[in-house]
Amino acid sequence: MSLLDTQRGFRDHILAGVDAPLRGASERGLAVYRHAYRAQLIANLRDTYEKTWAWLGDNAFDSAARHHVETHAPESWTLSEYGGDFVQTLRTLHPDDPEIADLAWLDWSLRRAFEGPNADAVKPEALAQVDWDNAVLIFVPTLVMGKVVTNSAAIWGALAEEKTPPAAERLASPASVRIWRSDLTPKYRTIESFEQRALILAMAGSSFADLCSLLVEDGDTDRAAQNVGTALASWLQDGLISAVRGRQA
Amino acid sequence: MTAIPVFKGFGLGLRPPHFNEFLERGDLVDFVEVISENFMVPGGRPLHVLDRVRERYPVAMHGVSMSIGSADGVKIDYLRRLKALADRVDPLWVSDHLCWTGVDGFNSHDLLPMPYTEEAMDLVCANIARAQDVLERPLMMENASTYLTFADDQMTEWEFISEMCRRTGCYLLLDVNNIYVSGTNHGFDPDTYLAGIPVDCVRQMHLAGHSQGRDLLIDTHDEPVPDPVWALYKKACERFGSLATMIERDDNIPPLADLLAELDVARQKAGDWTRAA
Numbered sequence: 248m249s250l251l252d253t254q255r256g257f258r259d260h261i262l263a264g265v266d267a268p269l270r271g272a273s274e275r276g277l278a279v280y281r282h283a284y285r286a287q288l289i290a291n292l293r294d295t296y297e298k299t300w301a302w303l304g305d306n307a308f309d310s311a312a313r314h315h316v317e318t319h320a321p322e323s324w325t326l327s328e329y330g331g332d333f334v335q336t337l338r339t340l341h342p343d344d345p346e347i348a349d350l351a352w353l354d355w356s357l358r359r360a361f362e363g364p365n366a367d368a369v370k371p372e373a374l375a376q377v378d379w380d381n382a383v384l385i386f387v388p389t390l391v392m393g394k395v396v397t398n399s400a401a402i403w404g405a406l407a408e409e410k411t412p413p414a415a416e417r418l419a420s421p422a423s424v425r426i427w428r429s430d431l432t433p434k435y436r437t438i439e440s441f442e443q444r445a446l447i448l449a450m451a452g453s454s455f456a457d458l459c460s461l462l463v464e465d466g467d468t469d470r471a472a473q474n475v476g477t478a479l480a481s482w483l484q485d486g487l488i489s490a491v492r493g494r495q496a
Numbered sequence: 497m498t499a500i501p502v503f504k505g506f507g508l509g510l511r512p513p514h515f516n517e518f519l520e521r522g523d524l525v526d527f528v529e530v531i532s533e534n535f536m537v538p539g540g541r542p543l544h545v546l547d548r549v550r551e552r553y554p555v556a557m558h559g560v561s562m563s564i565g566s567a568d569g570v571k572i573d574y575l576r577r578l579k580a581l582a583d584r585v586d587p588l589w590v591s592d593h594l595c596w597t598g599v600d601g602f603n604s605h606d607l608l609p610m611p612y613t614e615e616a617m618d619l620v621c622a623n624i625a626r627a628q629d630v631l632e633r634p635l636m637m638e639n640a641s642t643y644l645t646f647a648d649d650q651m652t653e654w655e656f657i658s659e660m661c662r663r664t665g666c667y668l669l670l671d672v673n674n675i676y677v678s679g680t681n682h683g684f685d686p687d688t689y690l691a692g693i694p695v696d697c698v699r700q701m702h703l704a705g706h707s708q709g710r711d712l713l714i715d716t717h718d719e720p721v722p723d724p725v726w727a728l729y730k731k732a733c734e735r736f737g738s739l740a741t742m743i744e745r746d747d748n749i750p751p752l753a754d755l756l757a758e759l760d761v762a763r764q765k766a767g768d769w770t771r772a773a
Contacts (some may be wrong), residue, residue, distance in 0.1 A: 249567070249615065250611065250615050251567035251568065253646070254566070254567050254596060254608075258602050270647075271648065273645055275643075275710075275712060276643040276645075277711065279714065280604075280606060280643065280644075283606050284606055292606075321602070321603045323602060324533070324603060325533050326533070327537065329605075360541040363538055364539045365540070367542075379555065389717060392615040469566045473722060483690065
Protein backbone atom coordinates (compact mmCIF):
# COMPACT_ATOMS: atom_id res chain seq x y z
CA MET A 248 0.00 0.00 0.00
CA SER A 249 1.36 3.45 -0.89
CA LEU A 250 2.00 6.06 1.80
CA LEU A 251 -0.87 8.14 0.46
CA ASP A 252 -3.24 5.17 0.66
CA THR A 253 -2.01 4.37 4.19
CA GLN A 254 -2.65 7.93 5.34
CA ARG A 255 -6.07 8.09 3.72
CA GLY A 256 -6.94 4.80 5.39
CA PHE A 257 -5.68 6.12 8.73
CA ARG A 258 -7.77 9.27 8.31
CA ASP A 259 -10.86 7.27 7.46
CA HIS A 260 -10.30 5.08 10.49
CA ILE A 261 -9.93 8.04 12.84
CA LEU A 262 -13.17 9.51 11.52
CA ALA A 263 -15.23 6.34 11.22
CA GLY A 264 -13.62 3.97 13.72
CA VAL A 265 -14.29 0.27 13.31
CA ASP A 266 -16.42 0.99 10.24
CA ALA A 267 -13.18 1.79 8.42
CA PRO A 268 -10.64 -0.83 9.57
CA LEU A 269 -6.96 -0.17 8.91
CA ARG A 270 -4.96 -3.20 7.86
CA GLY A 271 -1.56 -3.78 9.42
CA ALA A 272 -1.96 -1.58 12.50
CA SER A 273 -2.79 -2.68 16.04
CA GLU A 274 -6.25 -1.94 17.41
CA ARG A 275 -4.90 -0.82 20.80
CA GLY A 276 -2.73 1.78 19.08
CA LEU A 277 -5.49 2.95 16.77
CA ALA A 278 -7.77 3.38 19.79
CA VAL A 279 -5.30 5.89 21.26
CA TYR A 280 -5.36 8.00 18.10
CA ARG A 281 -9.16 7.83 17.78
CA HIS A 282 -9.51 9.01 21.35
CA ALA A 283 -6.83 11.71 21.13
CA TYR A 284 -8.43 13.21 18.02
CA ARG A 285 -11.79 13.66 19.73
CA ALA A 286 -10.41 14.70 23.11
CA GLN A 287 -8.27 17.40 21.53
CA LEU A 288 -11.13 18.91 19.55
CA ILE A 289 -13.55 18.82 22.47
CA ALA A 290 -10.94 20.47 24.71
CA ASN A 291 -10.47 23.12 22.05
CA LEU A 292 -14.21 23.81 21.92
CA ARG A 293 -14.28 24.09 25.72
CA ASP A 294 -11.49 26.63 25.55
CA THR A 295 -13.02 28.69 22.74
CA TYR A 296 -16.57 28.53 24.10
CA GLU A 297 -15.70 28.93 27.75
CA LYS A 298 -18.79 30.91 28.83
CA THR A 299 -21.12 28.69 26.81
CA TRP A 300 -19.54 25.71 28.55
CA ALA A 301 -20.04 27.35 31.95
CA TRP A 302 -23.70 28.06 31.09
CA LEU A 303 -24.47 24.56 29.80
CA GLY A 304 -22.39 22.55 32.28
CA ASP A 305 -20.02 19.71 31.45
CA ASN A 306 -22.50 17.08 30.34
CA ALA A 307 -24.64 19.15 28.01
CA PHE A 308 -21.65 20.98 26.55
CA ASP A 309 -19.63 17.84 25.95
CA SER A 310 -22.63 16.13 24.38
CA ALA A 311 -22.98 18.98 21.89
CA ALA A 312 -19.22 19.08 21.34
CA ARG A 313 -19.09 15.35 20.63
CA HIS A 314 -21.91 15.73 18.12
CA HIS A 315 -20.08 18.62 16.47
CA VAL A 316 -16.76 16.78 16.28
CA GLU A 317 -18.41 13.76 14.63
CA THR A 318 -20.01 15.98 12.00
CA HIS A 319 -17.29 18.60 11.45
CA ALA A 320 -13.72 17.46 10.71
CA PRO A 321 -11.05 20.16 11.00
CA GLU A 322 -9.48 21.43 7.81
CA SER A 323 -7.26 24.31 8.91
CA TRP A 324 -3.70 23.89 10.22
CA THR A 325 -4.63 26.02 13.20
CA LEU A 326 -6.97 24.87 15.92
CA SER A 327 -8.02 28.46 16.53
CA GLU A 328 -10.11 28.27 13.35
CA TYR A 329 -11.90 25.12 14.44
CA GLY A 330 -15.44 25.46 15.71
CA GLY A 331 -16.80 28.61 14.07
CA ASP A 332 -19.86 26.62 13.01
CA PHE A 333 -20.39 25.27 16.54
CA VAL A 334 -22.78 28.22 16.99
CA GLN A 335 -25.05 26.71 14.35
CA THR A 336 -24.69 23.25 15.87
CA LEU A 337 -25.88 24.62 19.22
CA ARG A 338 -28.74 26.49 17.55
CA THR A 339 -29.86 23.24 15.93
CA LEU A 340 -29.47 21.14 19.08
CA HIS A 341 -31.15 23.69 21.39
CA PRO A 342 -33.88 25.38 19.35
CA ASP A 343 -35.91 26.26 22.45
CA ASP A 344 -32.98 27.83 24.31
CA PRO A 345 -31.78 30.57 21.99
CA GLU A 346 -29.51 32.12 24.63
CA ILE A 347 -27.13 29.18 24.09
CA ALA A 348 -26.37 30.03 20.46
CA ASP A 349 -26.26 33.73 21.41
CA LEU A 350 -23.64 33.01 24.09
CA ALA A 351 -21.68 30.88 21.66
CA TRP A 352 -21.66 33.69 19.09
CA LEU A 353 -20.31 36.06 21.74
CA ASP A 354 -17.63 33.53 22.76
CA TRP A 355 -16.53 32.93 19.18
CA SER A 356 -16.53 36.59 18.13
CA LEU A 357 -14.66 37.74 21.24
CA ARG A 358 -12.03 35.03 20.67
CA ARG A 359 -11.56 36.18 17.09
CA ALA A 360 -11.16 39.76 18.30
CA PHE A 361 -8.64 38.61 20.92
CA GLU A 362 -6.10 37.56 18.30
CA GLY A 363 -7.29 39.73 15.40
CA PRO A 364 -5.18 42.29 13.54
CA ASN A 365 -3.70 45.23 15.44
CA ALA A 366 -4.74 48.82 14.76
CA ASP A 367 -4.31 51.94 16.85
CA ALA A 368 -7.45 53.92 17.57
CA VAL A 369 -7.40 57.61 16.69
CA LYS A 370 -7.40 60.09 19.53
CA PRO A 371 -10.35 62.53 19.58
CA GLU A 372 -7.96 65.50 19.61
CA ALA A 373 -6.49 64.32 16.28
CA LEU A 374 -9.82 65.06 14.58
CA ALA A 375 -9.76 68.83 15.05
CA GLN A 376 -8.87 69.54 11.40
CA VAL A 377 -11.14 66.93 9.78
CA ASP A 378 -13.35 68.06 6.89
CA TRP A 379 -16.49 66.33 8.10
CA ASP A 380 -18.39 66.91 4.86
CA ASN A 381 -16.02 64.47 3.12
CA ALA A 382 -14.82 62.37 6.05
CA VAL A 383 -14.94 58.58 5.76
CA LEU A 384 -14.38 56.59 8.94
CA ILE A 385 -12.01 53.60 8.95
CA PHE A 386 -12.74 51.13 11.73
CA VAL A 387 -10.43 48.81 13.61
CA PRO A 388 -10.27 45.46 11.77
CA THR A 389 -11.58 43.46 14.73
CA LEU A 390 -14.97 45.23 14.70
CA VAL A 391 -17.93 42.96 13.93
CA MET A 392 -21.65 43.24 14.58
CA GLY A 393 -24.28 40.63 15.20
CA LYS A 394 -27.77 40.20 16.58
CA VAL A 395 -28.87 38.42 19.72
CA VAL A 396 -32.43 37.49 20.59
CA THR A 397 -31.89 37.01 24.32
CA ASN A 398 -30.25 38.71 27.30
CA SER A 399 -27.11 36.74 26.46
CA ALA A 400 -24.85 39.78 26.82
CA ALA A 401 -25.88 40.12 30.47
CA ILE A 402 -25.41 36.38 31.01
CA TRP A 403 -21.96 36.46 29.38
CA GLY A 404 -20.94 39.45 31.48
CA ALA A 405 -22.04 37.80 34.72
CA LEU A 406 -20.18 34.59 33.85
CA ALA A 407 -17.06 36.60 33.01
CA GLU A 408 -17.18 38.21 36.42
CA GLU A 409 -17.92 34.84 38.07
CA LYS A 410 -21.25 36.15 39.34
CA THR A 411 -24.57 34.33 39.28
CA PRO A 412 -25.95 34.93 35.79
CA PRO A 413 -29.54 36.14 35.30
CA ALA A 414 -32.17 33.73 34.03
CA ALA A 415 -32.36 33.57 30.26
CA GLU A 416 -34.97 35.86 28.72
CA ARG A 417 -36.01 36.38 25.13
CA LEU A 418 -35.85 40.06 24.12
CA ALA A 419 -38.93 41.86 22.79
CA SER A 420 -36.98 42.33 19.56
CA PRO A 421 -33.48 41.28 18.49
CA ALA A 422 -30.67 43.53 19.72
CA SER A 423 -27.48 44.44 17.95
CA VAL A 424 -24.12 43.84 19.60
CA ARG A 425 -20.81 45.17 18.39
CA ILE A 426 -17.57 43.38 19.24
CA TRP A 427 -14.07 44.77 18.87
CA ARG A 428 -10.71 44.84 20.59
CA SER A 429 -9.47 47.93 22.36
CA ASP A 430 -5.70 47.73 22.79
CA LEU A 431 -5.35 44.09 23.96
CA THR A 432 -8.81 43.59 25.43
CA PRO A 433 -11.82 42.21 23.50
CA LYS A 434 -14.99 44.14 24.27
CA TYR A 435 -18.68 44.06 23.42
CA ARG A 436 -21.52 46.54 23.67
CA THR A 437 -25.23 46.25 22.99
CA ILE A 438 -26.29 49.15 20.76
CA GLU A 439 -29.53 50.87 19.76
CA SER A 440 -30.98 50.38 16.31
CA PHE A 441 -29.98 53.90 15.17
CA GLU A 442 -26.32 53.24 15.96
CA GLN A 443 -26.53 49.84 14.33
CA ARG A 444 -27.82 51.36 11.08
CA ALA A 445 -25.22 54.12 11.24
CA LEU A 446 -22.44 51.63 11.81
CA ILE A 447 -23.51 49.45 8.88
CA LEU A 448 -23.43 52.49 6.58
CA ALA A 449 -20.13 53.80 7.99
CA MET A 450 -18.43 50.40 7.75
CA ALA A 451 -19.60 50.20 4.12
CA GLY A 452 -17.76 53.45 3.38
CA SER A 453 -20.46 56.11 3.61
CA SER A 454 -19.07 59.52 4.44
CA PHE A 455 -19.99 61.24 7.65
CA ALA A 456 -22.13 63.72 5.69
CA ASP A 457 -23.93 60.85 3.93
CA LEU A 458 -24.68 59.24 7.28
CA CYS A 459 -26.39 62.41 8.40
CA SER A 460 -28.57 62.53 5.29
CA LEU A 461 -29.29 58.80 4.95
CA LEU A 462 -30.41 58.47 8.54
CA VAL A 463 -32.93 61.32 8.53
CA GLU A 464 -36.28 60.25 9.93
CA ASP A 465 -39.46 62.25 9.52
CA GLY A 466 -37.51 65.00 7.75
CA ASP A 467 -35.72 66.00 10.96
CA THR A 468 -32.18 66.65 9.69
CA ASP A 469 -31.01 68.28 12.91
CA ARG A 470 -32.02 65.28 14.96
CA ALA A 471 -30.26 62.92 12.52
CA ALA A 472 -27.05 64.97 12.71
CA GLN A 473 -27.27 65.00 16.49
CA ASN A 474 -27.74 61.23 16.67
CA VAL A 475 -24.85 60.58 14.27
CA GLY A 476 -22.71 62.88 16.38
CA THR A 477 -23.64 60.91 19.50
CA ALA A 478 -22.76 57.64 17.76
CA LEU A 479 -19.44 59.09 16.57
CA ALA A 480 -18.59 60.16 20.12
CA SER A 481 -19.30 56.62 21.33
CA TRP A 482 -17.15 55.08 18.57
CA LEU A 483 -14.28 57.40 19.42
CA GLN A 484 -14.56 56.76 23.12
CA ASP A 485 -14.60 52.98 22.59
CA GLY A 486 -11.59 53.05 20.25
CA LEU A 487 -13.47 51.80 17.19
CA ILE A 488 -12.03 54.26 14.67
CA SER A 489 -8.52 53.71 13.37
CA ALA A 490 -8.43 56.52 10.81
CA VAL A 491 -10.49 59.28 9.19
CA ARG A 492 -9.90 59.80 5.49
CA GLY A 493 -11.26 62.15 2.86
CA ARG A 494 -13.85 60.76 0.46
CA GLN A 495 -12.42 59.61 -2.86
CA ALA A 496 -13.60 61.69 -5.80
CA MET B 497 21.83 27.61 4.71
CA THR B 498 23.62 28.26 7.98
CA ALA B 499 24.13 25.53 10.57
CA ILE B 500 22.42 25.57 13.94
CA PRO B 501 25.16 26.23 16.50
CA VAL B 502 25.20 24.33 19.78
CA PHE B 503 23.32 26.23 22.50
CA LYS B 504 23.79 24.96 26.03
CA GLY B 505 21.01 26.07 28.30
CA PHE B 506 17.90 25.05 30.17
CA GLY B 507 14.47 26.32 29.23
CA LEU B 508 10.73 26.03 29.70
CA GLY B 509 7.70 26.41 27.51
CA LEU B 510 5.97 29.78 27.42
CA ARG B 511 2.46 28.92 28.61
CA PRO B 512 -0.36 31.38 29.46
CA PRO B 513 -0.39 30.71 33.25
CA HIS B 514 3.24 31.87 33.38
CA PHE B 515 3.06 34.81 30.93
CA ASN B 516 3.28 37.49 33.61
CA GLU B 517 6.27 35.95 35.39
CA PHE B 518 8.21 35.73 32.13
CA LEU B 519 7.24 39.34 31.37
CA GLU B 520 8.37 40.57 34.77
CA ARG B 521 11.73 38.80 35.00
CA GLY B 522 14.46 38.15 32.47
CA ASP B 523 16.55 35.68 34.45
CA LEU B 524 14.26 32.72 35.04
CA VAL B 525 15.61 30.40 32.33
CA ASP B 526 18.24 30.33 29.61
CA PHE B 527 15.64 30.21 26.83
CA VAL B 528 11.92 29.76 26.32
CA GLU B 529 10.21 27.54 23.81
CA VAL B 530 6.96 28.61 22.19
CA ILE B 531 4.39 26.59 20.29
CA SER B 532 4.68 28.34 16.93
CA GLU B 533 1.03 28.00 15.94
CA ASN B 534 -0.13 29.78 19.11
CA PHE B 535 1.60 32.90 17.82
CA MET B 536 0.87 32.56 14.09
CA VAL B 537 -2.04 34.94 14.56
CA PRO B 538 -2.76 38.38 13.11
CA GLY B 539 -2.20 40.31 16.35
CA GLY B 540 -3.44 40.90 19.87
CA ARG B 541 -2.14 39.74 23.21
CA PRO B 542 -0.30 36.58 22.07
CA LEU B 543 2.09 38.46 19.80
CA HIS B 544 2.34 41.34 22.28
CA VAL B 545 3.51 38.89 24.96
CA LEU B 546 5.88 37.11 22.59
CA ASP B 547 7.54 40.36 21.53
CA ARG B 548 8.08 41.39 25.16
CA VAL B 549 9.39 37.97 26.16
CA ARG B 550 11.73 37.93 23.17
CA GLU B 551 13.28 41.16 24.47
CA ARG B 552 14.30 39.21 27.59
CA TYR B 553 14.99 35.65 26.43
CA PRO B 554 16.27 33.65 23.47
CA VAL B 555 13.26 31.87 21.94
CA ALA B 556 13.02 28.46 20.28
CA MET B 557 10.04 27.98 17.96
CA HIS B 558 8.44 24.56 18.20
CA GLY B 559 5.58 23.67 15.85
CA VAL B 560 2.93 20.97 15.72
CA SER B 561 1.31 21.55 12.32
CA MET B 562 3.99 21.34 9.65
CA SER B 563 2.98 17.75 8.88
CA ILE B 564 6.32 16.98 7.32
CA GLY B 565 5.22 13.41 6.61
CA SER B 566 2.01 14.17 4.70
CA ALA B 567 1.99 12.23 1.45
CA ASP B 568 0.34 15.18 -0.30
CA GLY B 569 3.16 17.54 0.67
CA VAL B 570 3.82 20.36 3.10
CA LYS B 571 1.55 23.37 2.75
CA ILE B 572 3.22 26.45 1.32
CA ASP B 573 0.83 28.90 3.01
CA TYR B 574 1.64 27.38 6.37
CA LEU B 575 5.37 27.61 5.71
CA ARG B 576 5.10 31.26 4.69
CA ARG B 577 3.19 32.11 7.87
CA LEU B 578 5.80 30.23 9.89
CA LYS B 579 8.61 32.09 8.14
CA ALA B 580 6.95 35.42 8.90
CA LEU B 581 6.89 34.52 12.58
CA ALA B 582 10.50 33.33 12.47
CA ASP B 583 11.54 36.60 10.81
CA ARG B 584 9.80 38.45 13.63
CA VAL B 585 11.23 36.35 16.45
CA ASP B 586 14.75 35.56 15.18
CA PRO B 587 14.60 32.26 17.07
CA LEU B 588 17.37 29.96 18.17
CA TRP B 589 15.84 27.44 15.75
CA VAL B 590 12.57 26.23 14.27
CA SER B 591 11.45 22.70 15.08
CA ASP B 592 8.52 20.38 14.43
CA HIS B 593 7.81 16.65 14.59
CA LEU B 594 8.54 13.65 12.43
CA CYS B 595 4.89 12.80 11.83
CA TRP B 596 1.94 13.68 9.69
CA THR B 597 -1.17 15.49 10.93
CA GLY B 598 -3.52 15.21 7.97
CA VAL B 599 -4.05 14.51 4.30
CA ASP B 600 -6.34 15.74 1.52
CA GLY B 601 -7.42 18.80 3.50
CA PHE B 602 -8.22 16.91 6.69
CA ASN B 603 -6.24 17.93 9.77
CA SER B 604 -6.34 15.69 12.85
CA HIS B 605 -4.36 18.13 15.03
CA ASP B 606 -2.56 15.07 16.35
CA LEU B 607 0.96 13.80 15.69
CA LEU B 608 0.23 10.69 13.63
CA PRO B 609 2.83 7.95 13.15
CA MET B 610 4.92 7.43 10.03
CA PRO B 611 5.63 4.05 8.50
CA TYR B 612 9.41 3.69 8.33
CA THR B 613 9.73 2.75 4.68
CA GLU B 614 11.91 3.85 1.78
CA GLU B 615 8.92 5.58 0.21
CA ALA B 616 8.27 7.54 3.41
CA MET B 617 11.98 8.42 3.62
CA ASP B 618 11.96 9.90 0.12
CA LEU B 619 8.77 11.81 0.84
CA VAL B 620 9.88 13.19 4.21
CA CYS B 621 13.26 14.25 2.86
CA ALA B 622 11.64 16.04 -0.07
CA ASN B 623 9.24 17.81 2.27
CA ILE B 624 12.04 18.84 4.64
CA ALA B 625 14.05 20.21 1.72
CA ARG B 626 11.06 22.23 0.57
CA ALA B 627 10.40 23.53 4.09
CA GLN B 628 14.03 24.49 4.63
CA ASP B 629 14.04 26.34 1.31
CA VAL B 630 10.97 28.38 2.23
CA LEU B 631 12.12 29.01 5.81
CA GLU B 632 15.68 29.79 4.64
CA ARG B 633 17.04 27.96 7.67
CA PRO B 634 17.67 24.36 8.70
CA LEU B 635 14.89 22.56 10.48
CA MET B 636 15.06 20.58 13.67
CA MET B 637 12.81 17.51 13.76
CA GLU B 638 11.56 15.80 16.92
CA ASN B 639 10.90 12.10 17.39
CA ALA B 640 7.22 11.79 18.34
CA SER B 641 5.68 9.31 20.76
CA THR B 642 3.91 6.58 18.84
CA TYR B 643 1.28 4.02 19.76
CA LEU B 644 1.51 1.67 16.82
CA THR B 645 3.95 0.47 14.20
CA PHE B 646 3.21 -0.55 10.63
CA ALA B 647 3.50 -4.05 9.26
CA ASP B 648 5.47 -2.83 6.25
CA ASP B 649 8.17 -0.95 8.24
CA GLN B 650 11.57 -1.45 6.59
CA MET B 651 13.78 0.14 9.25
CA THR B 652 13.80 1.24 12.87
CA GLU B 653 12.84 4.74 13.95
CA TRP B 654 16.43 5.62 14.80
CA GLU B 655 17.65 4.32 11.45
CA PHE B 656 14.99 6.43 9.72
CA ILE B 657 15.91 9.56 11.69
CA SER B 658 19.63 9.14 11.17
CA GLU B 659 19.25 8.77 7.41
CA MET B 660 16.77 11.66 7.29
CA CYS B 661 19.27 13.96 9.02
CA ARG B 662 22.09 12.77 6.76
CA ARG B 663 20.15 13.37 3.55
CA THR B 664 18.59 16.74 4.41
CA GLY B 665 21.03 18.39 6.80
CA CYS B 666 18.23 18.87 9.29
CA TYR B 667 18.89 18.54 13.01
CA LEU B 668 17.26 16.44 15.70
CA LEU B 669 15.30 17.52 18.73
CA LEU B 670 15.64 14.40 20.83
CA ASP B 671 12.61 13.91 23.04
CA VAL B 672 13.88 11.61 25.77
CA ASN B 673 10.42 10.94 27.16
CA ASN B 674 9.16 10.01 23.71
CA ILE B 675 11.96 7.47 23.31
CA TYR B 676 10.99 5.93 26.63
CA VAL B 677 7.25 5.93 25.81
CA SER B 678 7.68 4.49 22.31
CA GLY B 679 10.29 2.00 23.52
CA THR B 680 7.92 0.71 26.19
CA ASN B 681 4.99 0.60 23.77
CA HIS B 682 6.87 -1.17 20.99
CA GLY B 683 9.43 -3.18 22.96
CA PHE B 684 12.67 -1.62 21.75
CA ASP B 685 15.63 -0.78 23.97
CA PRO B 686 16.03 3.01 24.51
CA ASP B 687 19.77 2.55 24.93
CA THR B 688 19.95 1.00 21.46
CA TYR B 689 17.95 3.96 20.15
CA LEU B 690 20.40 6.48 21.66
CA ALA B 691 23.37 4.54 20.34
CA GLY B 692 21.88 4.65 16.83
CA ILE B 693 21.57 8.44 16.67
CA PRO B 694 24.54 10.38 15.22
CA VAL B 695 26.00 12.66 17.89
CA ASP B 696 26.44 15.67 15.62
CA CYS B 697 22.80 16.02 14.56
CA VAL B 698 21.24 16.56 18.02
CA ARG B 699 20.78 20.17 19.14
CA GLN B 700 18.03 20.04 21.76
CA MET B 701 16.44 17.61 24.18
CA HIS B 702 12.91 17.51 25.54
CA LEU B 703 11.90 16.11 28.90
CA ALA B 704 8.33 15.42 30.00
CA GLY B 705 6.08 13.15 31.98
CA HIS B 706 3.70 10.52 30.68
CA SER B 707 0.75 8.45 31.88
CA GLN B 708 -0.11 4.78 31.90
CA GLY B 709 -3.06 4.15 29.60
CA ARG B 710 -5.04 0.94 29.55
CA ASP B 711 -2.53 -0.85 27.32
CA LEU B 712 0.11 1.70 26.43
CA LEU B 713 2.13 4.58 27.84
CA ILE B 714 0.67 7.89 26.71
CA ASP B 715 2.71 11.07 26.18
CA THR B 716 0.48 13.37 28.23
CA HIS B 717 2.86 16.14 29.43
CA ASP B 718 0.77 16.38 32.59
CA GLU B 719 3.14 14.91 35.18
CA PRO B 720 6.65 15.66 36.44
CA VAL B 721 9.52 13.94 34.66
CA PRO B 722 9.61 10.36 36.06
CA ASP B 723 12.73 8.53 37.22
CA PRO B 724 13.14 6.28 34.14
CA VAL B 725 13.15 9.35 31.90
CA TRP B 726 15.70 11.10 34.13
CA ALA B 727 17.88 8.00 33.91
CA LEU B 728 17.61 7.98 30.12
CA TYR B 729 18.34 11.72 30.02
CA LYS B 730 21.56 11.14 31.91
CA LYS B 731 22.58 8.54 29.35
CA ALA B 732 21.66 10.94 26.54
CA CYS B 733 23.85 13.64 28.09
CA GLU B 734 26.65 11.11 28.32
CA ARG B 735 26.38 10.43 24.58
CA PHE B 736 25.46 13.85 23.17
CA GLY B 737 26.92 16.19 25.82
CA SER B 738 24.90 18.82 27.59
CA LEU B 739 22.61 20.40 25.01
CA ALA B 740 19.70 22.81 25.21
CA THR B 741 17.17 21.04 27.40
CA MET B 742 13.55 21.96 27.92
CA ILE B 743 10.81 20.50 30.14
CA GLU B 744 7.42 20.27 28.43
CA ARG B 745 4.34 20.71 30.58
CA ASP B 746 1.07 21.27 28.73
CA ASP B 747 -1.60 20.03 31.11
CA ASN B 748 -2.08 20.09 34.87
CA ILE B 749 0.40 22.98 34.73
CA PRO B 750 1.95 23.70 38.16
CA PRO B 751 3.31 27.01 39.49
CA LEU B 752 6.36 28.20 37.61
CA ALA B 753 8.50 27.71 40.72
CA ASP B 754 7.81 23.96 40.57
CA LEU B 755 8.95 23.76 36.97
CA LEU B 756 12.05 25.83 37.72
CA ALA B 757 12.90 23.39 40.51
CA GLU B 758 12.44 20.50 38.08
CA LEU B 759 14.70 22.30 35.61
CA ASP B 760 17.35 22.49 38.33
CA VAL B 761 17.24 18.68 38.47
CA ALA B 762 17.96 18.62 34.74
CA ARG B 763 20.93 20.93 35.34
CA GLN B 764 22.24 18.58 38.00
CA LYS B 765 21.78 15.49 35.82
CA ALA B 766 23.55 17.19 32.92
CA GLY B 767 26.14 18.83 35.15
CA ASP B 768 28.90 16.29 34.78
CA TRP B 769 28.70 16.43 31.02
CA THR B 770 28.51 20.21 30.96
CA ARG B 771 31.81 20.34 32.81
CA ALA B 772 33.30 17.65 30.59
CA ALA B 773 32.35 19.63 27.51
